[in-house]
Amino acid sequence: MSRGRPGRDDSPDRLYTLTGGRSSSGSDAFDLVTLIVAECDPVPGMQSEHAAILRMSRFPTAVVEIAAELGLPVSIVRILLADLHGTGRISARHPRATTYRLPDLDILEQVLVGLRNL
Amino acid sequence: MTASPSPLRPSALALLVTAAATGTFSMAAVAAAPSSIRVPLGWFAASGSLLLAVAACAVTWWARNARQLRAQVSALTADVAVREAHIARLTADAARETAAHTAERSRLVAGHTAEMDHLSTARAAELDRVTQAHAAELDSLDAAHRAGREQLAEELRLARSGRAAAMAAAANAAGRMQALATGMLADLREMEHKHADEEVLGDLLHLDHRTAQAGRLADSIAVLTGARSGRRWARPIVMESILRGAMGRIGGYQRVRLHSTSEAAVAGHAAEGVMHALAELLDNAANFSPPTAEVHVYVEEVPAGIIITVEDSGLVMSEVQLSRAEQAVTAESLDLAGLSGTRLGLAVVGRLARKHGLTVSFRPSARGGTGALMMLPQELISRAPAEPVPAPPLIAAPEPAPRTVTVPAPRAATVPAPAPAAEAEPVHDSADTTHDSETTGTTPVLGESGLPQRRRGRTLAAAHPEGPDAAAAAARTPAAPGSASQSAARFGSFRQAVRGTSAQQPSTPTHPEGNTQ
Numbered sequence: 001m002s003r004g005r006p007g008r009d010d011s012p013d014r015l016y017t018l019t020g021g022r023s024s025s026g027s028d029a030f031d032l033v034t035l036i037v038a039e040c041d042p043v044p045g046m047q048s049e050h051a052a053i054l055r056m057s058r059f060p061t062a063v064v065e066i067a068a069e070l071g072l073p074v075s076i077v078r079i080l081l082a083d084l085h086g087t088g089r090i091s092a093r094h095p096r097a098t099t100y101r102l103p104d105l106d107i108l109e110q111v112l113v114g115l116r117n118l
Numbered sequence: 119m120t121a122s123p124s125p126l127r128p129s130a131l132a133l134l135v136t137a138a139a140t141g142t143f144s145m146a147a148v149a150a151a152p153s154s155i156r157v158p159l160g161w162f163a164a165s166g167s168l169l170l171a172v173a174a175c176a177v178t179w180w181a182r183n184a185r186q187l188r189a190q191v192s193a194l195t196a197d198v199a200v201r202e203a204h205i206a207r208l209t210a211d212a213a214r215e216t217a218a219h220t221a222e223r224s225r226l227v228a229g230h231t232a233e234m235d236h237l238s239t240a241r242a243a244e245l246d247r248v249t250q251a252h253a254a255e256l257d258s259l260d261a262a263h264r265a266g267r268e269q270l271a272e273e274l275r276l277a278r279s280g281r282a283a284a285m286a287a288a289a290n291a292a293g294r295m296q297a298l299a300t301g302m303l304a305d306l307r308e309m310e311h312k313h314a315d316e317e318v319l320g321d322l323l324h325l326d327h328r329t330a331q332a333g334r335l336a337d338s339i340a341v342l343t344g345a346r347s348g349r350r351w352a353r354p355i356v357m358e359s360i361l362r363g364a365m366g367r368i369g370g371y372q373r374v375r376l377h378s379t380s381e382a383a384v385a386g387h388a389a390e391g392v393m394h395a396l397a398e399l400l401d402n403a404a405n406f407s408p409p410t411a412e413v414h415v416y417v418e419e420v421p422a423g424i425i426i427t428v429e430d431s432g433l434v435m436s437e438v439q440l441s442r443a444e445q446a447v448t449a450e451s452l453d454l455a456g457l458s459g460t461r462l463g464l465a466v467v468g469r470l471a472r473k474h475g476l477t478v479s480f481r482p483s484a485r486g487g488t489g490a491l492m493m494l495p496q497e498l499i500s501r502a503p504a505e506p507v508p509a510p511p512l513i514a515a516p517e518p519a520p521r522t523v524t525v526p527a528p529r530a531a532t533v534p535a536p537a538p539a540a541e542a543e544p545v546h547d548s549a550d551t552t553h554d555s556e557t558t559g560t561t562p563v564l565g566e567s568g569l570p571q572r573r574r575g576r577t578l579a580a581a582h583p584e585g586p587d588a589a590a591a592a593a594r595t596p597a598a599p600g601s602a603s604q605s606a607a608r609f610g611s612f613r614q615a616v617r618g619t620s621a622q623q624p625s626t627p628t629h630p631e632g633n634t635q
Binding site: 011012013014015016017018019020021024025044045047048073075076 | 315317319324326330359360362366371372379
């Protein structure tokens with residue numbers, strides 16, 4: 001494991017306390033690449049993960065990116081997002097809905113070149 | 119003489135007899151005498167007979183009287199003699215009795231004296247004997263007492279050493295259980311990151327919860343046996359994590375409601391103890407309230423420190439129970455004898471409170487149950503939240519290296535920015551500076567290519583809670599992200615792709631970095 005010494009974890013928070021014991025978001029509105037946009041600013045007294053998500057997603061941010069930044073499993077992040085979504089604090093956009101047409105071949109070529117240059 | 123008729127009758131008899139005899143003789147003499155001398159003779163004979171009769175009568179009278187008097191005298195003499203004899207006898211009797219009485223008295227006195235002597239000697243002897251017996255008894259008792267005392271001392275030594283050994287064994291076992299629980303929690307966290315399946319995740323969370331409770335029990339035993347506390351956090355822990363860490367260790371954590379806006383953090387060395395003590399208070403509150411009632415936790419910052427209040431709406435503790443609970447958490451020395459297997463909580467809280475200088479008190483709650491107040495002294499509190507502090511410099515530091523030299527200014531400007539603002543909300547500040555430098559709006563903007571234009575991975579590790587090591591490692595060894603967690607690895611390649619294209623078009627005016635100039 002990458003966090004510090006093996007057999008140790010550096011956060012006293014257990015994941016079930018973040019979600020109140022839930023392990024399922026109950027909705028499949030969020031997949032890995034769903035873009036999340038905050039609809040309001042964090043308010044004091046909010047769960048810190050919710051506040052972090054709202055700060056992070058002032059601009060569209062993918063679920064997987066949020067998960068990586070929070071260092072939480074995607075399933076847990078989905079539950080947090082579902083909570084926020086349920087109270088209208090965020091909105092979710094699926095990339096497919098906005099980019100239905102294929103991008104230009106030039107762009108794809110440039111991406112390919114870029115990838116090769118890595 | 120009428121008093122003595124007896125001489126009268128013989129006198130009269132003698133008178134009659136004499137008179138009769140003499141009369142007869144006189145008559146005869148008168149009758150025989152010549153007529154010439156008859157008359158004088160008559161007279162003479164008559165007077166002589168009369169005189170004779172009187173003389174006879176008087177003689178009889180006197181003789182009778184004399185005899186009677188003689189008899190009387192002799193009777194009186196005899197009487198006197200009898201009386202004298204009686205008196206003599208009585209005198210003799212009295213003398214004898216006096217002698218007997220005197221003898222008896224002297225005998226009794228002698229007997230009494232002898233008895234007294236005997237008794238006093240017997241008493242002295244008895245006293246000696248009793249004194250000796252008492253002394254002997256005292257000696258034997260003393261000896262027995264001394265022996266008993268020595269035996270007791272020996273047993274006490276044995277008990278003490280046994281207790282110490284048992285405590286050491288329990289402490290050792292508790293320490294190993296703590297280590298196991300800590301390792302299991304870390305493993306479970308790793309597995310939770312690995313398995314995306316919701317069902318598996320649910321099971322893992324369940325196990326996680328159970329393990330956390332087992333770990334708390336091991337912690338309790340470790341605290342009671344005086345073992346070293348289980349874990350030490352390397353950095354201050356923010357209050358929210360303290361509360362959630364405490365809450366996660368009890369069975370009914372879903373009934374706990376947290377009300378905290380505190381930004382303070384608890385120093386790393388005390389964080390575990392505070393969490394543990396709070397967990398015990400929460401457990402008490404949850405156990406002694408109805409299964410559906412909520413337990414509320416309030417955090418209040420006061421000049422002396424931070425007060426954490428745990429309020430339940432369960433049983434109202436009586437004055438006696440309240441004072442007993444207070445005594446349990448403030449007792450100077452822990453009395454292990456008063457412990458019962460199911461009521462370790464308050465003793466643990468007391469130990470932890472003494473160790474970290476916490477103040478715990480109880481009062482009736484406005485919610486109807488009991489409120490437990492725990493005050494954290496100022497020494498345990500660090501105001502600068504540690505979690506966000508190291509993050510901004512750490513992502514800013516590794517990033518300039520692979521960046522092209524065309525955009526050093528904004529980075530150089532953002533690097534010092536978070537440092538002074540670290541006291542407040544560093545993440546927020548650094549995010550703001552980045553936002554100001556970007557052209558994208560609040561809605562997703564499609565680039566010329568038609569692809570949704572994403573911001574750079576500006577804060578990949580900004581809020582990365584994995585800590586400096588992970589972020590630095592990810593940045594230093596970008597080609598080998600396998601050491602990172604799965605999602606981080608996935609995102610690492612994503613980010614590399616973004617970085618590659620930006621390196622290819624450093625001077626593109628639409629590039630976000632370009633617009634910061």
